[in-house]
Amino acid sequence: MKERRVGVWFIGALGSIATTVMVGALLLQRGKMAPVGMVTQVQPFRQLNLVPMEALTFGGCDIREGCLEKAGRHLVQESRVVDSASYDELSPLLVSIGRGLKRGTAVNCGEAIQGMAPVHQGKQLSLEEQVEEVRSWLRGFKEEGDLDCVVVVNLASTEPHLPLQDFHGDLESFREQLRADNGHAVRASSLYAYAAVSEGCPYINFTPSNGALVDAVVQLAVEKRVPIMGNDGKTGETLVKSALAPMFACRNLNVLSWVGFNILGNMDGSILEHPDNRQSKIRSKDQALAHILGYSPHSRVQIDYMPSLEDQKTAWDFIHFEGFLGSKMSLQFIWQGYDSLLAAPLVLDLVRFADLALRRGEGGLMTHLASYFKTPLGVDEHGLYRQYESLVAYARNVVSEAGSLKKG
Amino acid sequence: MKERRVGVWFIGALGSIATTVMVGALLLQRGKMAPVGMVTQVQPFRQLNLVPMEALTFGGCDIREGCLEKAGRHLVQESRVVDSASYDELSPLLVSIGRGLKRGTAVNCGEAIQGMAPVHQGKQLSLEEQVEEVRSWLRGFKEEGDLDCVVVVNLASTEPHLPLQDFHGDLESFREQLRADNGHAVRASSLYAYAAVSEGCPYINFTPSNGALVDAVVQLAVEKRVPIMGNDGKTGETLVKSALAPMFACRNLNVLSWVGFNILGNMDGSILEHPDNRQSKIRSKDQALAHILGYSPHSRVQIDYMPSLEDQKTAWDFIHFEGFLGSKMSLQFIWQGYDSLLAAPLVLDLVRFADLALRRGEGGLMTHLASYFKTPLGVDEHGLYRQYESLVAYARNVVSEAGSLKKG
């Protein structure tokens, strides 16, 4: 029997996270690295018959011009986790992946993002033509690679927050907007998600862009039994927050204020300098706390661009809380991590879970993946451990079903 | 029907925690404070028919001479949570409780603790006589107060670590040592615990002293159906640790090192300066990490006495971990809280749970209270949330049984 082969198709393929995923996966495929940070590599998830790392193939698009091999080398020199010699071995593979990358769209993405794309030449495609173009890219990627499944992962820069309109909530109305070629109403992220799901490709929105998985797209995913999930990979400060906030609830300690200051130096930080895009990031962070605590303390999340940090992300959180007899106490934490290296193993996990869900015919939101996201769609639980327990429960259920099938 | 009345009897009644519990409880009884920090005041625990705060009465013993009313006033001026006027109202009650306090024993407790007690005068009691004396105190306290139950709470200073011998593990052998009046073998904490359980009083070991709930005492508790639990109230750094450590496991991030530095200024800190007593504190902190992670990273916990901090406790923890592709990242946290104000509401919770367990005939270790302890006896789970879930499960079970009874 032919082994299953899975393609990973990145929106934002030249960015730090996508590059890190590819470099990391190639190294893992060669046994050069231990899969630290990948949850799918530990129990009970190893029993899940997930697609092996060796079976993954990579492709994608980006709005920028650029050389994937050079982007990877730059990244690797910066974070210094891979030495030059090891990188040289991967070099031809990355050149080859890089050649296959498509030029993406930034339609309606706001100044900050559009400023990254080179000036367009030639005729402008209609929205429907753009959808069709993305679908053809995905079909081509699948055929060329002889792939059983292509998982689309959105790693593009954060779009400005999209004020949702009625048509975003209804598949038919959404399609009408596409047909009407209403360029002001539809974001690039919506186009990609719609195209991916239409093509039967599982879709992961690792960004905060709320345009990607609008209700219309979720309806389509349910209808076509395509698994999808988002929004916004939970990599750093919010991960810690979702681990710590339940502690206050478990002790009936009253959180008075929770403020967080983030500094980061990569392109994500640079884009977030733009006020519109910053707002998008901030929105997705405020909800977790209220959901976990059951009330909304004074809360603020600031993000600042600090170029010298490069891919390193530093966050300082100050939590002020009330204890017994009205006393005031505090907890502070400082998180220092590499943004892309925190994100990359989550992306690999999500791809493997998405492929499993597709095989199992689970269409729509993969709510069992809530622990991976800052704003898990369709899920009210924001506490990390309960989210994780639900992933474990899902896995146990899959294993037990598989056991029943074999026995049966 | 007469209302249930419960006595709380402190070993170390003049210390900061006991004093805070009493002042706090008196204020809560008068509706002067909200019960922030008490878990028994939130759902689902409010359904449990626990003894009301108003029904609690206080007593105890201490090895030091001293005036409870003055100790309380000093404490309150320091932490400044209660103003002088409010304290003045409680003053006569504290004077009255203070008059009833007994002079405790520090037998075999090491230099640091014995140095706190005034020089003994008069004849020395044998071990059995000391046990009998404690029992008579408890009986007297119960009778005078017309109490249905007396819960004994050990809040005495941390004893040096006790190297366990065979007789500690067997009730009969332990009793032989008492009869032989072998002063070198038996610690004060063991005497108290043995006396309390013998007298049918639930016993809480809020300290790290491992002499209190030795196996011989646990056997006695099972036999006599007396609920007991320990060791070492989880109030600060370890609380945060038990909330954060599972995060690394949930992300398959590899903790390389976890070091913690604690500074505190109260008597607890002063006693812990003594190398023997420090060791006792450090032991009880190392286990949590290994249990939660499944491996033992480099770990160190330092405690330093810093008089100017008084009751305020500050901890800095540095956690070094390995992520994807061998990258090294870090998380630091700084915890600043009032030791006694963190501990006091837990003590009140534990008393109420202990009284409930006694009524329900649950003898031996109350493992459902694991979330309250740094070294929960009889429990391997050290992650805060799983411990808490088991407390919730216990409560739901009690409520559901009560429901069945009523229906029946």
Place this chain on the structure above:
Amino acid sequence: MKERRVGVWFIGALGSIATTVMVGALLLQRGKMAPVGMVTQVQPFRQLNLVPMEALTFGGCDIREGCLEKAGRHLVQESRVVDSASYDELSPLLVSIGRGLKRGTAVNCGEAIQGMAPVHQGKQLSLEEQVEEVRSWLRGFKEEGDLDCVVVVNLASTEPHLPLQDFHGDLESFREQLRADNGHAVRASSLYAYAAVSEGCPYINFTPSNGALVDAVVQLAVEKRVPIMGNDGKTGETLVKSALAPMFACRNLNVLSWVGFNILGNMDGSILEHPDNRQSKIRSKDQALAHILGYSPHSRVQIDYMPSLEDQKTAWDFIHFEGFLGSKMSLQFIWQGYDSLLAAPLVLDLVRFADLALRRGEGGLMTHLASYFKTPLGVDEHGLYRQYESLVAYARNVVSEAGSLKKG
């Protein structure tokens, strides 16, 4: 010979700093507190024949209605440095000072500040009439108290940054604007400073408001030999910054980025929430670094309002620097202090130095007081220690002149 008596007249007399100065001074006058935090109480400054603390009298104005005695009591309960009994003793004095306070002006101060003032009734005064009114207040205060000198201290909330126009730089043109009653051109801070100096009263601008000591006012001060100084008391984060930044210069370490996040909960914080006023605060903080280092690293200062902190101010600074062989390292600091308690002793020092300068006929900017200010007018040196050395040198010079005089 009659003893010298000095009045201190606050703009913003109901605010936290003014209230703390008054409560503190009254306690010091009664020998109830040690003068910790006052530089004038240590050598070589004790040799300076400064006005004794006992000779200080207090008055002022505020745009808000309010009771000084109540404001002080609230403050004291919050920061808990003075107990109720000690405060009760001061109470009648504060009531009496409070009765003498005038209703100030907030002309042209922006929405945030004007929102604090009650709605005006009665006829509106012209600018010249307002100046005359302030002067008459100062005259009245001086006569009633039989004072030799009145020092005016601006402690009002930070005004929005004032874009300077030509007339601000020239005394005659400035006077023309007053005569023309050009309400849009002149800020409240300018009016007060102009009135004070016209009246021969030394003036201290402890706020960042750049409208106060415009060049026109400086010219007037030189002309009338009235000592003045500002801007913006250096109390917290900037104090630490001015102590630390020279370290990097002394080691030829290259500061790449210096970002600071401030959270505070008092009215200062609340006013700074307003974007206009925040800008004013941020401007005054950016200069120090460039002056000390000789180059401008990436730098950012954020200020956030966090009500639960009340008067406590917390700052986190992250300094990223380059060392040998291009290595990147970091220094972080966390400053936790009480805003008003840090400011108050500086205000008392400044008053005493200003009175001395007046007696000595030193008109214009008191550049020797640079160490007290974030933006010391007329001074390029921002390093704390060099600023302090120049204060020491000034004091030694005064002492030596006095010695010569006596000998002579």
Place this chain on the structure above:
Amino acid sequence: MKERRVGVWFIGALGSIATTVMVGALLLQRGKMAPVGMVTQVQPFRQLNLVPMEALTFGGCDIREGCLEKAGRHLVQESRVVDSASYDELSPLLVSIGRGLKRGTAVNCGEAIQGMAPVHQGKQLSLEEQVEEVRSWLRGFKEEGDLDCVVVVNLASTEPHLPLQDFHGDLESFREQLRADNGHAVRASSLYAYAAVSEGCPYINFTPSNGALVDAVVQLAVEKRVPIMGNDGKTGETLVKSALAPMFACRNLNVLSWVGFNILGNMDGSILEHPDNRQSKIRSKDQALAHILGYSPHSRVQIDYMPSLEDQKTAWDFIHFEGFLGSKMSLQFIWQGYDSLLAAPLVLDLVRFADLALRRGEGGLMTHLASYFKTPLGVDEHGLYRQYESLVAYARNVVSEAGSLKKG
């Protein structure tokens, strides 16, 4: 005229700091790096006619066996400041230096250090023979390299604290001990320092080992006009401390407690785990504070070995201080730097200053170099800025003398 050539001879040549100095100097000689961190590269020190970097040659000894080239490569891979390709270019030079290294002595250095040395074979030399051996090494190094001056720099692991005896304070008595071959009385560090000064070589004690520059050796240096200086390079936490502590004095703020916790992962950390050696480090840190503040607050410095940090050093300091009206506030700092990269540029500076002093005939302690040391011998000033000012003053004086000479 022949250009001056200076040799640098390391005690502990295979250690991290020596290796970093050599790799760094070779890169600087080739113009591959900017001299960030070297004070001698900025004004006014550039006017001093110091020996150019290109004129430095390296040699030394170590008690360990090992390959310098491999040690350097390991270091470079760890701290990642030099890429493999650049290192490869230096490789032959390091191999050549490595071949010339001598096997050093660890006489009387305590278990921790002696455990690093391989078991001795062959006959044991007497103390005088050991001195003669070191002198012959230095002579040989000087002759082979045709050097005008050899500066000896002690970078060996910290010895246990040496309780000083009478003979350490008197040159003649010290010589008697050598003659008597009293192995228990004389440390390796004393032998090296004595040998270096006897040979006319300037000597820098960059370690805390108090055996190196005992009074007897200082007398010899004065007598022979050889410049020497120590102890203990001020690289991290103490650097920050000496910059920050004067701030509290400049504000009359009362430091209550200053505690510091250091974690580091290199061999220095591993040696400091041994209680004897730890004590030596701690002693040298406590003095600075008392000297700067004029009183001794509660103070504690802890050092912990944390292998995963490798050459990275992290320190957390908590400073508790009293402000106005008895208020308590705090300042914390976290320092994260690479130990060797912080030390290396200081070593290069010190070598250049020492060579200058030798040329100028300045024998004995170079007190103008106080800013480089945690325990500057012969200097009471511990504040960083005053120390630095005295270095600037020295430089200005040298420049002005040189100017006078030229003119004359």
